[in-house]
Amino acid sequence: xxxxxxxxxxxxxxxxxxxxxxxxxxxxxxxxxxxxxxxxxxxxxxxxxxxxxxxxxxxxxxxxxxxxxxxxxxxxxxxxxxxxxxxxxxxxxxxxxxxxxxxxxxxxxxxxxxxxxxxxxxxxxxxxxxxxxxxxxxxxxxxxxxxxxxxxxxxxxxxxxxxxxxxxxxxxxxxxxxxxxxxxxxxxxxxxxxxxxxxxxxxxxxxxxxxxxxxxxxxxxxxxxxxxxxxxxxxxxxxxxxxxxxxxx
Ligand code: ADP
Numbered sequence: 001x002x003x004x005x006x007x008x009x010x011x012x013x014x015x016x017x018x019x020x021x022x023x024x025x026x027x028x029x030x031x032x033x034x035x036x037x038x039x040x041x042x043x044x045x046x047x048x049x050x051x052x053x054x055x056x057x058x059x060x061x062x063x064x065x066x067x068x069x070x071x072x073x074x075x076x077x078x079x080x081x082x083x084x085x086x087x088x089x090x091x092x093x094x095x096x097x098x099x100x101x102x103x104x105x106x107x108x109x110x111x112x113x114x115x116x117x118x119x120x121x122x123x124x125x126x127x128x129x130x131x132x133x134x135x136x137x138x139x140x141x142x143x144x145x146x147x148x149x150x151x152x153x154x155x156x157x158x159x160x161x162x163x164x165x166x167x168x169x170x171x172x173x174x175x176x177x178x179x180x181x182x183x184x185x186x187x188x189x190x191x192x193x194x195x196x197x198x199x200x201x202x203x204x205x206x207x208x209x210x211x212x213x214x215x216x217x218x219x220x221x222x223x224x225x226x227x228x229x230x231x232x233x234x235x236x237x238x239x240x241x242x243x244x245x246x247x248x249x
Pocket of ligand 1: 013019036037038039040041042043044045
């Protein structure tokens with residue numbers, strides 16, 4: 001069965017098209033990386049898959065149904081996880097908020113914290129953890145309802161360099177039991193783990209069973225690739241697409 005299926009989808013913010021004629025499907029068990037320049041439409045695509053936005057035309061299906069019909073089968077780790085750090089809540093309380101509409105279950109909360117190696121922090125305040133530890137707690141919150149797909153947005157952006165490898169190993173472990181979809185700028189770390197790639201720059205190209213290559217990057221960024229390195233921000237030179245300004249450094 002396909003975990004995600006998108007057919008002839010278009011989406012605009014007002015009169016400005018954000019995504020045009022998108023069609024692809026993702027098999028169950030895939031590890032999908034979503035890449036593309038800033039403003040290319042990655043977050044918009046993720047929100048359409050989650051049902052937070054509705055397509056203007058075409059359709060999005062999650063396990064053959066509309067996205068919001070499958071809320072508990074989907075886990076979501078949003079962008080900017082450093083927000084609300086000072087909110088007075090413990091790790092366990094934070095994870096329990098992932099059980100919205102479901103029975104309270106402290107055993108399940110602890111088991112999920114264990115899965116991300118954070119069981120010793122259950123009773124501690126969120127503010128007492130490092131960025132990487134907080135990220136794992138937020139992943140636990142997304143996992144506590146036993147989803148079959150985990151979506152992560154810019155997931156590794158606020159984890160320090162040493163924490164990243166551990167973070168991607170955790171995603172690999174989770175991938176043995178669920179489909180993973182991750183939006184990331186860290187293409188070097190992503191490249192080692194993903195099974196398929198979606199390149200988003202208003203239009204969308206799906207590459208099943210593929211690693212990130214310079215050819216793919218040139219295609220999506222529309223410009224020559226200068227440098228991609230782990231821990232070094234990628235740098236893309238010489239835009240060839242002046243209408244859509246995809247390049248960055
Ligand atoms: P990415 O995640 O790849 O950086 P986004 O999906 O955030 O890209 O944005 C895609 C395009 O849609 C951009 O041009 C952005 O300015 C625009 N956009 C995003 N959110 C909104 C919004 N709420 N209202 C209007 N335009 C938006």
